[in-house]
Amino acid sequence: MKSFIDPFHTPAHRQPARKLTIAVVGAGYWGPNLARNLQASPVWDLVAICDVNAERARALGTPFTDVAIVESLDELLDTFEVDAVAIATPARAHYGTVMTALRAGKHVLVEEPMADSLEHGLEMVAQAQANGLVLMVDHTHCYSPAVLKMQELVQAGSLGDILFLDSTRINLSLEQPEVDVFWDLAPHDLAILDFVLPQGLNPIEVSAFGGDPLGTGRNCVGHLNFRLRNDGAAHLHVNLLSPTKIRQMIIGGSLRTLVWDDLNPKQRLSVFDRSVSLDRSPKSASEKRTSATAFRMGDIWSPALPEREPLGQVIEELEFCIRNKRESRTGWDSALRILAVLEAATRSLSRDGQTSLVANTELADSALAGAEIRHGRAL
Numbered sequence: 573m574k575s576f577i578d579p580f581h582t583p584a585h586r587q588p589a590r591k592l593t594i595a596v597v598g599a600g601y602w603g604p605n606l607a608r609n610l611q612a613s614p615v616w617d618l619v620a621i622c623d624v625n626a627e628r629a630r631a632l633g634t635p636f637t638d639v640a641i642v643e644s645l646d647e648l649l650d651t652f653e654v655d656a657v658a659i660a661t662p663a664r665a666h667y668g669t670v671m672t673a674l675r676a677g678k679h680v681l682v683e684e685p686m687a688d689s690l691e692h693g694l695e696m697v698a699q700a701q702a703n704g705l706v707l708m709v710d711h712t713h714c715y716s717p718a719v720l721k722m723q724e725l726v727q728a729g730s731l732g733d734i735l736f737l738d739s740t741r742i743n744l745s746l747e748q749p750e751v752d753v754f755w756d757l758a759p760h761d762l763a764i765l766d767f768v769l770p771q772g773l774n775p776i777e778v779s780a781f782g783g784d785p786l787g788t789g790r791n792c793v794g795h796l797n798f799r800l801r802n803d804g805a806a807h808l809h810v811n812l813l814s815p816t817k818i819r820q821m822i823i824g825g826s827l828r829t830l831v832w833d834d835l836n837p838k839q840r841l842s843v844f845d846r847s848v849s850l851d852r853s854p855k856s857a858s859e860k861r862t863s864a865t866a867f868r869m870g871d872i873w874s875p876a877l878p879e880r881e882p883l884g885q886v887i888e889e890l891e892f893c894i895r896n897k898r899e900s901r902t903g904w905d906s907a908l909r910i911l912a913v914l915e916a917a918t919r920s921l922s923r924d925g926q927t928s929l930v931a932n933t934e935l936a937d938s939a940l941a942g943a944e945i946r947h948g949r950a951l
Contacts, residue, residue, distance in 0.1 A: 731825025
């Protein structure tokens, strides 16, 4: 079982030290959120914003008069001494950007998914380990009070055995033409499942079904399925064509069921103290036909949760890990498991939904060695 994380090892609870320096690469959708939190942080000094679109970078940097604007990563690394780089670029650019930063000796925070392929992810991990650097993936939801509480309840056994998982992440958005709905939306919920489940995200195989009703050349609607322990089932529904936005996850257990509604700030979590059981004691054939299902109907309660911005916790975690030379709660191992599931889903889609085996990222060391040999690189 994974140990519970401690959400209180933040700078407010530790002796102040010099601020670490950092630059944001990417001034698009997520870059402004990173810049705002870093600028307000007591442990980070945001020194530069980098984007190939200089006008967009300048617009982002306008509120921060002491932050430099640069147009290339090479210029950033040649001009400024920074401890870390926060990367908020499209996934297709993660590999080149992350590898450049790591080779320059910089710690890295990168958006999810970590890379556009498992092979690229393995190479990035190898480079970080060889240089003794922190490679942290920004699984922001895993730092939210609601998901932290979900992890606590599930791993404490409060729900009992997990029987099913049902996740819905849908909205209207076609802003990333090069990425299908699985690589766009599913990483968020896969990261949450890996974080919450005691054994992490470890399906043997997955099946995926997608649709492209608009003829965009990529799946805009999708369903991802895999089995849990005890023959339970997990289902993820992702959709970029829905006029309504839904962010919901249901985790059903043998004792209780947990419902997470991320868009309901008044009641993000609901715990249903209800369960169903079937009498499985040996009986004759005639008795089996009359076996009754037992239902237990209890209360519904909602845990009290603090309100704080998860991204603020992410950047505090990055600072803590750099200073203490340790892996983050959402480190590369979790990111590799997510990439393995996404690649298996892609293979399943190419086979009309047939099940596809998930690569075993526990063999990362041998896979990394193979990647070094293939690329002729001595790390």
